[in-house]
Amino acid sequence: xxxxxxxxxxxxxxxxxARGWEVTVFHRxxxxxxxxxxxxxxxRTADGGLxxxxxxxxxxxxxxxxxxxxxxxxxxxxxxRDAARLLTGRAARYTYVSSRSVYAFPAPxxxxxxxxxxxxxxxxxxDGESYAHAKRGGELAVLDAFGxxxxxxxxxxxxxxxxxxxxxxxxLNRIARxxxxxxxxxxxxxxxxxxxxxxxxxxxxxAERGLHGPYNLVSRPGHTTMGELLDACVRATxxxxxxxxxxxxxxxxxxxxxxxxxxxxxxxGEVYDTLHQGDVSRAxxxxxxxxxxxxxxxxxxxxxxxxGGTVPQRPDRPSPGLTPEAEAALLAG
Numbered sequence: 001x002x003x004x005x006x007x008x009x010x011x012x013x014x015x016x017x018a019r020g021w022e023v024t025v026f027h028r029x030x031x032x033x034x035x036x037x038x039x040x041x042x043x044r045t046a047d048g049g050l051x052x053x054x055x056x057x058x059x060x061x062x063x064x065x066x067x068x069x070x071x072x073x074x075x076x077x078x079x080x081r082d083a084a085r086l087l088t089g090r091a092a093r094y095t096y097v098s099s100r101s102v103y104a105f106p107a108p109x110x111x112x113x114x115x116x117x118x119x120x121x122x123x124x125x126x127d128g129e130s131y132a133h134a135k136r137g138g139e140l141a142v143l144d145a146f147g148x149x150x151x152x153x154x155x156x157x158x159x160x161x162x163x164x165x166x167x168x169x170x171x172l173n174r175i176a177r178x179x180x181x182x183x184x185x186x187x188x189x190x191x192x193x194x195x196x197x198x199x200x201x202x203x204x205x206x207a208e209r210g211l212h213g214p215y216n217l218v219s220r221p222g223h224t225t226m227g228e229l230l231d232a233c234v235r236a237t238x239x240x241x242x243x244x245x246x247x248x249x250x251x252x253x254x255x256x257x258x259x260x261x262x263x264x265x266x267x268x269g270e271v272y273d274t275l276h277q278g279d280v281s282r283a284x285x286x287x288x289x290x291x292x293x294x295x296x297x298x299x300x301x302x303x304x305x306x307x308g309g310t311v312p313q314r315p316d317r318p319s320p321g322l323t324p325e326a327e328a329a330l331l332a333g
Contacts, residue, residue: 002044002071002083005031006312008097008155010162011200012070013037019204024066026053031312044079050086065090068207072097075316077137081123084145093210094142095151095203100216100278102136102154106270109221109277113154113214139214148212153203156218156275157193157264160296161303164312167263170321171230172301173309176237182322182330183243184251184258184265187227191264192276194218195296202288215283221276224293226265232297246330254330256322263320 001016003009004025013034016023024038033039040052056065069091073080084094100107104116121133123141142150159168175181199217206215224232227243234241248267251258258266266272280288304311313319 001025001037002069002073003027004037005033007162007164008072008158008196008199009070010034011160011196012203015197015200015204024056044073044083045076050082053083053086053090056090064092067092069094070097070203071095071138071142073138074099074131074134076127076129077121077123077125077134077141080138081141081144084142088145093149093151093207094146095153095207096138096142097199097203098139098152098154098214099131099135100154100156100218100275101132102139103274105132105274107274107278109273110279112279113216113282151203151206151212152214153199153217154214155194155199156216156278157191158196158199159193159264159300160195160197161299162196163300164314165317166311166313166320168297168300169304169311170263171233172237172297172304174321175230175233175239175241176309178240179242180244180331181230181241182251182262182327183226183230183245184262185226185245185248185267187225187230187245189226189265189268190222190276191224191226191229192218192221192278193223193264195291198288198290202283205287209286211286215286216278216280217283217288218278218280219290220280220284221278223290228293229264229297232294233301235294236298236301244331250333251330254326254333256326256330260318260320261322261326
């Protein structure tokens, strides 16, 4: 596991250990790994930072040290390139957690895996890439090194325990405070997402079956709705929060940003279709199953409570959420 101490990497590590797999975690040492793993320290962005991987023994008959590599990197594609090239003879398979952002925007509702992707991405890019180009560059790097031994997991919105982006945690903490809460748009708006644990379980199943190529990895559109998600937050927290459903037009007119100021939510339109209306039939045919939203929300709240409500935040991502002042203005209007 490249990474393996936070969010998706942590979920994959937990799922693999639960299956009795032997897990090696390669990371920078900023966060403690899960007990029970072998640990390698290195910084893939530094000169010589992959030395610990290069020095690992290769004990099996095929010369493989590992049956599977899982990589969640979202920075410069060159870091994926270097790791994949180093590991091509040391690992049997390579799974790259990519993103549905690799599709050319706007991605129409129902777009499958063979839809057009962003142009100009390169596995050799060092920095300065957009998120879409960085993820597509990472895909190209893995395909170049592993070919049909590579699985590209094009995830969409990911939530659940260990989330260090802050989207669902923001809603849970806000609703836990109680009182009137701005609820955006209409409660029947379909959402598409995946619990990190369901993503992790599918990735491991897919590796065992030898699946390769791209898969859109999110729930079916309408697996839940915005109303069901927020109602689940109210139930999980035991809050007296009152959801005040507010028209999208009013929210936008106030300068409030969907997705960032009001996490998860997007008003109907091109961006909504791109992020909440993707075709996932291939993944479901290959065994993807997504747990009920109530379970994801309740487990995330339990995790938050263990942390005292303060969640880890990725330093390369801004903290999401509406300011109390902006919310008060919307409620007053």
